[in-house]
Amino acid sequence: AQTVTQSQPEMSVQEAETVTLSCTYDTSENNYYLFWYKQPPSRQMILVIRQEAYKQQNATENRFSVNFQKAAKSFSLKISDSQLGDTAMYFCAFMKLLGGATNKLIFGTGTLLAVQP
Amino acid sequence: GAVVSQHPSWVICKSGTSVKIECRSLDFQATTMFWYRQFPKQSLMLMATSNEGSKATYEQGVEKDKFLINHASLTLSTLTVTSAHPEDSSFYICSARIRVGELFFGEGSRLTVL
Numbered sequence: 001a002q003t004v005t006q007s008q009p010e011m012s013v014q015e016a017e018t019v020t021l022s023c024t025y026d027t028s029e030n031n032y033y034l035f036w037y038k039q040p041p042s043r044q045m046i047l048v049i050r051q052e053a054y055k056q057q058n059a060t061e062n063r064f065s066v067n068f069q070k071a072a073k074s075f076s077l078k079i080s081d082s083q084l085g086d087t088a089m090y091f092c093a094f095m096k097l098l099g100g101a102t103n104k105l106i107f108g109t110g111t112l113l114a115v116q117p
Numbered sequence: 118g119a120v121v122s123q124h125p126s127w128v129i130c131k132s133g134t135s136v137k138i139e140c141r142s143l144d145f146q147a148t149t150m151f152w153y154r155q156f157p158k159q160s161l162m163l164m165a166t167s168n169e170g171s172k173a174t175y176e177q178g179v180e181k182d183k184f185l186i187n188h189a190s191l192t193l194s195t196l197t198v199t200s201a202h203p204e205d206s207s208f209y210i211c212s213a214r215i216r217v218g219e220l221f222f223g224e225g226s227r228l229t230v231l
Contacts, residue, residue, distance in 0.1 A: 033218045043208060045161075045222035052218070091160060095218060104151060105212070105220065107160045 002027045004094050006108035013082045014116050020067075021077045021111045023092030029053075031097035034068065034075045035105070040088040048090070051075065053097070079113075087115045119145050121213045123223030130201055131231055137197045138226045140211030146191035147213035151220070152184075155208045167194040201230040 003026045013019035025034070036048040051059045051068050058066050063080045079086055092108040120143040130136050140150055148169045153161040165186050166174040173186035183205075185197040194213075198205050210225045 043155075043210075043225045045210065045212070045225075047221075050218065097218070103217075104163055104166060105161075106163075109160045112158075 002029070002094050002096065002106050004092050004106055004108035006092055006111050008111045009109070010112045010114070012114045012116055013079075015082055015084060017082055018078060018080045019082055019113065021079075021090050021092075021113065023075045023077070023108055025073050025075065025092070025094050025108075027073070027094065027096070029096045029098070033095045033097060034066075035093040035095070036064070036066070036075075036077045037091045037093060037107075038086075038088045039091065039110075040085075045091075049077065082115045084115050084117060086113065088113060119143075119213075119215050119221045121211065121221045121223040123211055123226050125226060126224060127227045127229075129229045129231060132202050133200055135197055135199045136201055136228060137195055138209055138211075138228075140194045140196070140213070140223050142192045142213040142215075142221075145213075145215050147194075147215065148191060149214045150188060150194040151212045151214075152186060152194070152196050153210045153212070155210060155225075157208075161210060164196075198228065201228070203230045206230045 005024045032053045034051045038046045038048050049061045065078045067076045089110045089112050091110045093105045122141045124139045150167040152164045155161050164179045167186045167188040169188045188194040206229050211223045212220045
């Protein structure tokens with residue numbers, strides 16, 4: 001069974017600074033997706049970034065980038081130039097590629113990020 | 118991005134009554150939708166996978182008779198909490214699969230059982 005671990009329950013960063021959120025996972029699969037989702041106080045789940053395991057290049061989306069280390073099964077999220085609107089709970093998630101439409105997301109326990117003015 | 122809508126966003130009911138929550142994909146067809154439950158300051162726990170035109174697949178420990186899931190069309194899945202009790206109070210979230218590796222989430226529904 002797959003597991004996702006986020007070892008940082010809470011983190012804090014000053015506005016405009018850079019912060020890195022950690023995520024490790026365990027799987028015997030070779031092909032899978034990894035995600036970072038953001039859940040602000042509104043509780044709407046928002047996709048931040050997605051990484052396909054078969055791609056060696058780290059995914060980036062504007063101020064958000066990942067450090068994907070497949071061998072180490074590590075998938076950290078870096079937020080550059082942190083903004084107050086980045087304050088949210090961040091969830092790391094895993095989905096295996098094979099298995100079709102019923103593939104489900106497995107979430108980590110989340111990291112609560114507070115951006116301080 | 119694609120839009121998934123949940124209704125109601127907040128519902129209060131008396132203990133013993135049943136409550137239905139709807140999840141709609143507004144601009145795409147979803148053969149598969151997922152229902153999650155989230156307690157305060159905790160992660161999302163998958164309850165069941167809803168498949169259009171067939172029975173839902175429930176996760177271990179989730180009571181099928183208590184949490185009825187129906188996926189009668191390609192754009193609508195419903196979760197009915199039957200004979201609700203205070204311990205069923207929670208935040209319920211649905212997601213819909215648009216393509217492999219791509220899911221969109223509804224806004225969530227907060228259930229309070231008195």
